[in-house]
Amino acid sequence: MAPPIAYSLIATDLDGTLLRGDDTxxxxxxxxxxxxxxxxxxxxxVTGRPAPRVRPLLDVLxxxxxxxxxxxxxxYDAGADRLLWSITLDRELAETALGKIEAEVGEVYAAVDQxxxxxxxxxxxxYLMPHPTLPAVRVxxxxxxxxxxxxKVLLRHxxxxxxxxxxxxxxxxxxxxxxxxxxxxxxxLQPCGVTKATGLALAAxxxxxxxxxxxAFGDMPNDIPMFHWAARGVAMANAHPELKAVxxxxxxxxxxxxxAVVLERLFTGILADFAQ
Numbered sequence: 261m262a263p264p265i266a267y268s269l270i271a272t273d274l275d276g277t278l279l280r281g282d283d284t285x286x287x288x289x290x291x292x293x294x295x296x297x298x299x300x301x302x303x304x305x306v307t308g309r310p311a312p313r314v315r316p317l318l319d320v321l322x323x324x325x326x327x328x329x330x331x332x333x334x335x336y337d338a339g340a341d342r343l344l345w346s347i348t349l350d351r352e353l354a355e356t357a358l359g360k361i362e363a364e365v366g367e368v369y370a371a372v373d374q375x376x377x378x379x380x381x382x383x384x385x386x387y388l389m390p391h392p393t394l395p396a397v398r399v400x401x402x403x404x405x406x407x408x409x410x411x412k413v414l415l416r417h418x419x420x421x422x423x424x425x426x427x428x429x430x431x432x433x434x435x436x437x438x439x440x441x442x443x444x445x446x447x448x449l450q451p452c453g454v455t456k457a458t459g460l461a462l463a464a465x466x467x468x469x470x471x472x473x474x475x476a477f478g479d480m481p482n483d484i485p486m487f488h489w490a491a492r493g494v495a496m497a498n499a500h501p502e503l504k505a506v507x508x509x510x511x512x513x514x515x516x517x518x519x520a521v522v523l524e525r526l527f528t529g530i531l532a533d534f535a536q
Contacts, residue, residue: 266526268473270296271328271460271486274307274317275391275443276479276514277496283393285320292520292527293321299527304328304463306456308442308482310373310381310411311336311343313394326466330373330411331440331450331482332459335466341377345462348375349437349451351406354413357436357449361415361429368425371396371414372405379411387416390445413437413449422447426481440482441500448482457485475526477511477519478503494522 270293272278278289293303303321306328307314314329314336324339335345354372362368369387374380381396382405383389389396399405405413417425426441429449433439437449464470476483476490479499487493487506495507496518504510511518 267475267491268301269464269467269469269475270301270303270523271306271474271476271490272303272519273456273478273480273483273486274305274309274314276498277477277483278305278514278519279317280515283391285317286517286520288517288520290321292517292523295527296523301527302467302469304460304467306332306460306463306476306486308412308440308446308448308456309394310334310379311377312379313381315341315377326463328456328459328463330459331438331442331448332454332456333411333450334375335459335462336377343377344466346375346411347451347454348409349412349449351410353436354410354449355406357429357433358413358415360432360436361425364428364432365417365420365425367418369416369418370402370405372410373412373414375409375411379408382407386418387414388445390416390443411450415447415449416445442480442482455485456482457489460486460489475522477522479514494519 308331311329311334318338327336329336333347337344371383371387382399383396384402422441426447429439435452440448471489472491474490475492476486477494479496481502492508494509495504497513511522
């Protein structure tokens with residue numbers, strides 16, 4: 261007989277949330293996720309990273325289940341190493357959206373995540389990867405970014421803040437794409453209507469679970485749709501103010517094991533009660 265649990269689905273962002281700044285997982289976080297599994301709940305990674313950039317972390321987690329990748333554009337089956345579902349960003353629409361943004365703010369630097377389990381991250385001249393540990397291939401010209409189907413476009417501006425760039429992009433892109441801000445130096449264009457919430461809802465359906473059974477953890481505005489969908493949203497202490505404003509709870513930072521603190525509180529007592 262399985263113990264009763266407060267939440268059956270634990271949805272966590274990676275960067276700035278579950279991961280520390282050096283892209284590692286603390287022992288305390290791993291122990292807390294093991295506690296979740298022992299209680300019968302499921303952990304689901306919900307990240308902006310594309311599937312190929314998530315696979316090594318899933319190996320560390322020992323996960324052979326599902327992961328929501330690419331801001332919700334990909335549902336990845338780690339055990340089978342395949343995409344159960346993916347939606348691409350039309351490359352002509354992406355180029356049009358990029359042109360509209362540059363007409364307002366001047367030159368921006370762009371990168372793309374290619375679709376597929378072996379898709380590459382391509383970066384044009386001038387673009388600097390916000391996560392230097394993530395592999396990327398530099399191309400010679402912007403036209404080279406569109407050589408294969410893509411899941412999203414990543415943008416950086418030489419002088420504007422992420423908030424300023426995202427606000428301008430939202431104002432001019434319209435229905436061409438969804439604009440998100442997922443971390444320092446990371447403003448993105450993804451397929452219109454696709455968010456972490458759409459990907460999370462699809463994954464939950466595959467798992468036979470619902471929003472009322474889900475608690476979500478995040479740190480950036482791209483996590484807002486996920487917080488709106490889930491029964492409870494927990495923002496990290498280091499979270500963007502926009503996410504904190506809609507969170508049900510604010511925990512410690514990613515460096516201070518904020519997720520583990522909440523999971524220990526929720527699940528330790530459940531297991532203790534079940535053991536009696």
